[in-house]
Amino acid sequence: MSIEKTYDEKDMVDTSVSPVQDYSLKHDDANVYVDPYTQFEKEDKGFFRNFADSFKPLDLGEIDPNLSGVERANLIAARSPLKRSLKSRHLQMIAIGGSIGAGLFVGSGSALATGGPAAVVIAWILTGIMMYCTVQALGELCIAFPVAGSFVQYNTRFISGAWGFCMAWNYALQWLVVLPMELVTASITIDYWNSEINSAAWVTLFYALVVCINLFGVKGYGEAEFIFALLKVLAIIGYIILGIVINCGGGPKGGYIGGAYWQEPGAFAAGFKGVCAVFVTSAFSFAGTELCGLAAAETENPRKSLPSATKQVFWRIALFYIISLTLVGLNVPYNDERLLGNSGAAASPFVISIQNAGIRGLPSVMNAVILIAVCSVANSSVYGSSRTIASLADQGFAPRICGYIDREGRPLVGVGISLFIGLLCYLAASAHHDDVFNWMLALSGLSSIFTWGSICACHLRFRRALQVQGRGTDELSFTSQCGVIGSCFGVLLNCLILMAQFWVALFPIGKPANPTSFFQVFLCVPILIIWYFFWVFYNKDYKFFLRSKDIDIDTGRREVDLELLKQEIAEEKAFLKSKPFYYRLYKFWC
Template sequence: MSELQDQEKSIATTYTYSTDDTSPTTTQHPYIEDKHTKNFFSCFIDGFKPSKGWEIDENLTFEERTHKLQEFAPLKRKLKNRHLQMIAIGGSIGTGLFVGTGGALAQGGPASLIIAWILVGIMMFCTVQSLGELCVAFPVPGSFVQYNTRFISPAWGFCMSWNYALAWLISLPIELVAAAITVNYWNDSINSAAWVAIFYIIILLINILGVKGYGETEFAFSIIKVIAILGYVILGIVINCGGVPQGGYIGGQYWKNPGAFNHGFKGVCSVFVTAAFSFGGTELCGLAAAETENPRKSLPSATKQVFWRITLFYIISLALIGINIPFTDSRLLGNSGAAASPFVISIQNAGIKGLPSVMNAVIMLSICSVANSGVYAASRTISSLANQGFAPRWFGYVDREGRPLVGIGITMAFGLLCFLAATSYHAKVFDWMMAVSGLSSFVTWGSINVCHLRFRSALKAQGRGVDELHFTSQSDIYGSIFGVILNGLIIISQLWIALFPVGGKISAESFLKSFLCIPVLIIFYTFWLFYSKDYTFFIKGKNIDLDSGRIIENLHDLREEVAREKAELASQVWYYRFYKFWC
């Protein structure tokens, strides 16, 4: 019997798809009881009892852990296609775009804004394409967090898992405080702690509802954000043409005076971190793969939506901001919250009454959306840490409703730091918290691209090819190579900015606030090497596990199915092929 036939017969899978590809089918767990025999209260209480799948034997290998997780599937696959589409389109649109772009405009000028966002946007498109290929093939709990362990090394997996968890843990209290600050736009007489408490309770209740609650709220939040951005694009054109109560025709005068750039090349480099912050969370559609009804159908379409978000929501809206507001406007750096939002400032300059309040409400909802996503991402990552043996086993507790309760509890406990908003030193504390995860997005995205390259390398080393994949990255390995290089260059540029700050002198405090993330990563990596005594820096391609967690049954049948789908698509009219390529 050939080696290929041995591989085909040895692949152990759990999820199989019905002929109509509508939803995965699994064997029902023996502990599941008929909910119709119990009242609502009893079912609600029983839902918090442990899922049989969360108890993982510490002596199992990584591959055996993956098999066990897939067998019991403690996380529920309740996210539908519409949820994933809206998470991909608008899930990460928040303070980075609505507020952070104001400071970036003041720091680098309108041309720097466009250049930085285009470069990071192209990189994000390539990264999400690479992630989509991996997630469709391996829709395992933890997604790219586990891919680092599988395709690179356990030490790097430990380092990146904790890095990603910390980034979202830190994000939650900061976003809650930012949401409270937006309320000050209307009324600043009420203590911020009161609003923080309200937002905290709302986010907690949403996540207690489980992944379905997260999906529905993000669906609603994303629709509101998308409508707001589309509305501003139309309004921004009207403002520029002078069709508003005050301001008159603007055209491109602000690109001439005060100019297109501020602080030259250094100004361009200085806005990359803000661009990364605005794109943060784009990878969440990959993290949600393990809780999606049919990742094979939903994920490819969701990853393609990133192109439209980058083009329409970011580039066009930022171009309008750059031509409607001079970067010398003191409000861009002299205010906080919605008052510093270039969207709000441009509407105020136009003399439109009432609309700034509407935009402020959208900003507040966007911030709540990011905070909600923070709890989702952090709790799933914490659960994955336990599953990989990188944290105490009880961190991975998942109840019968598929909620990682311990992960949610740890995240919400960390979120209590939001009540520092009532103190006079909260800004300094949050600055140092942000420093820990300042460059983590670039490291995370670069690592996803490395995982994709390692996956393709492993396929080649084991005599296999992309013909066994349901979905392949549109940017292929070249997009991953570009992603690795650009992320590396951006990190180097941030080191340069940290050593030689824009318009200031270097200090130990400012350097650490800009670059603290890298020493933290080195500490994590070194700790695991000495703790585990596993000094594997790279898993050899021939030894990489390419089968655990796959959603296929037979390689031969899969290749035939993929070839049939490609042939069917090729037979369609050109405009349908064009639509399927981009959507």
């Protein structure tokens, strides 16, 4: 029985109708149509009345009060009325370029100065491999369980309620903090052209842009991210071509550079410790890669679009991170004073390399790309935090009102909380905004590491539950290309990164050890420990983890006719096997 059948039958029509078709299914009453996403009947009352009614809640139906906390959370997540209006092009562009932002364009400058070009390449390659394994694991889980809240809900399902509480709040706080920081970064980026106008004016403009985009719900987010990501992808491809030309001496001021900067001042700025210090910046630059999994619950056909989107992450890592940063390390010496002596675009190694080549006009173009990237991440932060807050309420980790989702699939309370926290962006006009935002960054600095490690752990627990309960991967429409080994590698590398950050935080490079520098890197860890034990004692939930035989691997599954699914998968494999080698190779990577 399909998920939609859990609703009250008298309020619904035949759920066999595809949710992707337009409002074409009409009744005898010309003013009544069927919402293609929720399958509920609606009355057309005119534009303004429909707009006002769209903010009303959608009833999720009766829920058995005898269900356990985990079972209740799984059922609510499966029934969520989030709209499935994201198309394949949206999801693929979100996967390819959705989270490319200041971490790559600006943060790579401080990483280059701290570790040197070789350290940057090593850190980004290792983090990139780990991210590919993580996204593959996430793709398998999201296609099997395309439920609201996505991977933050998987921690409760596959590990434990206490760990799910920690990770859900960890992820929500990460995105809540990102919004004001990105808006301030956007105002700083504008200073590259004009520093006379008060920062609060620019912050207001960008804040209004984010509000307008999110009023249109997931459709507005998808279209905005499609445009933003497309511009970022084109800009990075353009820079790769330009970087090769600059390295070969094609700039107005340039001679042949080659690998000169790897010889003098050198490939490493601080040896092995410098490599460890760079990991936190590389992790920050990859933050948001998992958003394609969060969007799975709002995708028309995740089984078809999500596998392709997860594969696109490989190309993003290889082309947009590794190649571009290798060229940056070849074209900019790590001892360039501008890397640490400036803020915003002025500290971007991408801009500095163009300036060093004597090319006029293009630095402003690259600055505009950085501005677009910052606005994109700010927009994504509202999307990520609002959906996570709604999932928190579904799991009983936040007040029930936080799970309010209107008839257009907008988690209004979550969006409102995110935008309210975003008002902290006006601290950009304060003389002490640097201190405030350093501590805000400390709250979410290592959040992504825990999120990614937990995704891999959930995948391992899911596979173990299948094995213990006598089930197999043949009932999955998509399996991770990296398999269990990839998830083991993901967990291991995330643990090693945490250990490296502990060492660097305790003994910073070139500075004496002090509590301030330590907690500005590691503040996230003690907060997680407090959250964990708070939930354990408050809820009297002393289970460290769920036993494999007790894990729920059925609630929320989109495909319930396992025999039909297995037949479809076998037919798809047979079709692929009949194709030429080059086609199979293309489908493997794309």
